[in-house]
Amino acid sequence: MTARGRRRRCCSSTGRGPRAVSGVRWALAGHHHVIRVDLPGCGQSPPAPSYDVPAQAGQVAALLDRLGLRHVAVAGHSSGGYVATALAEQRPDLVGSLSLISSGPSPDAFLRQPFVLRVLLAPPLGPLIWPRRSDAMIRKGISATAVRPVDLPDDVVADVAGITYRVMRTVLRQNTVYIAERSVPERLAALDVPVQVVFGAADPRWEPSSAHRYDAVPGARVELLPGVGHLPMLEAPEAVGELLLSFTATRPLISDA
Numbered sequence: 001m002t003a004r005g006r007r008r009r010c011c012s013s014t015g016r017g018p019r020a021v022s023g024v025r026w027a028l029a030g031h032h033h034v035i036r037v038d039l040p041g042c043g044q045s046p047p048a049p050s051y052d053v054p055a056q057a058g059q060v061a062a063l064l065d066r067l068g069l070r071h072v073a074v075a076g077h078s079s080g081g082y083v084a085t086a087l088a089e090q091r092p093d094l095v096g097s098l099s100l101i102s103s104g105p106s107p108d109a110f111l112r113q114p115f116v117l118r119v120l121l122a123p124p125l126g127p128l129i130w131p132r133r134s135d136a137m138i139r140k141g142i143s144a145t146a147v148r149p150v151d152l153p154d155d156v157v158a159d160v161a162g163i164t165y166r167v168m169r170t171v172l173r174q175n176t177v178y179i180a181e182r183s184v185p186e187r188l189a190a191l192d193v194p195v196q197v198v199f200g201a202a203d204p205r206w207e208p209s210s211a212h213r214y215d216a217v218p219g220a221r222v223e224l225l226p227g228v229g230h231l232p233m234l235e236a237p238e239a240v241g242e243l244l245l246s247f248t249a250t251r252p253l254i255s256d257a
Helices: 023-029 053-067 079-090 115-121 126-132 135-143 154-161 165-181 184-189 208-216 237-247
Strands: 010-013 034-037 072-077 095-101 195-200 221-225 253-256
Touching (some): 023 034, 023 237, 034 053, 053 165, 072 079, 079 095, 079 165, 079 184, 115 126, 195 237, 208 221
Parallel strands (some): 072 253, 095 195, 195 221
Antiparallel strands (some): 010 034
């Protein structure tokens, strides 16, 4: 689908038809009209001129406008949680509720990353290795952020393989700029929107206890999942599905990939 003159991959699930949607999305699709968006430069969405978090949120807003949706339940994982927050800041008319999964609150909560990620993402080896990543290396990199064994679908691996080194580095840099300017809990506290935060209690990327900084957001639900890392949707899909279902109202669910 095209929004603001740029194509975005948008997957719609209603719970009907073949069981093509697995895990959390399948659980949600039985109760909601679920729309999954690939953010710019990720999955099957093309690169964008800017990976500034508010700019990405603007692209999502344009997509929702194109679809004619309002007051949706928005869920975002990791950096997708920042885009979801920026969307609520820019267009409160579009957002009925926010669910943030594994979205660190501020830069000081960021932990020393697993070795394989440090090699892949940082110079001097990162730019050399990244374009030559095998499927096995991609699986190892993703799994390094989990605590429980995860079954990575081939399409997830293919989507990650399509992300360029420049895009990944730029996205990570812009994420840091966004949460350094103002922490996510501080941003959310200024909004009038229901908030749910889901964190793995053993997240290796973010200090798990930092999830409680979201307690400062009035009425926020903060859930820590024991024995779960940075990928709750893959490590504990049933638990995450139940949490999202119990939180969301009967409105379309938008997931920022």
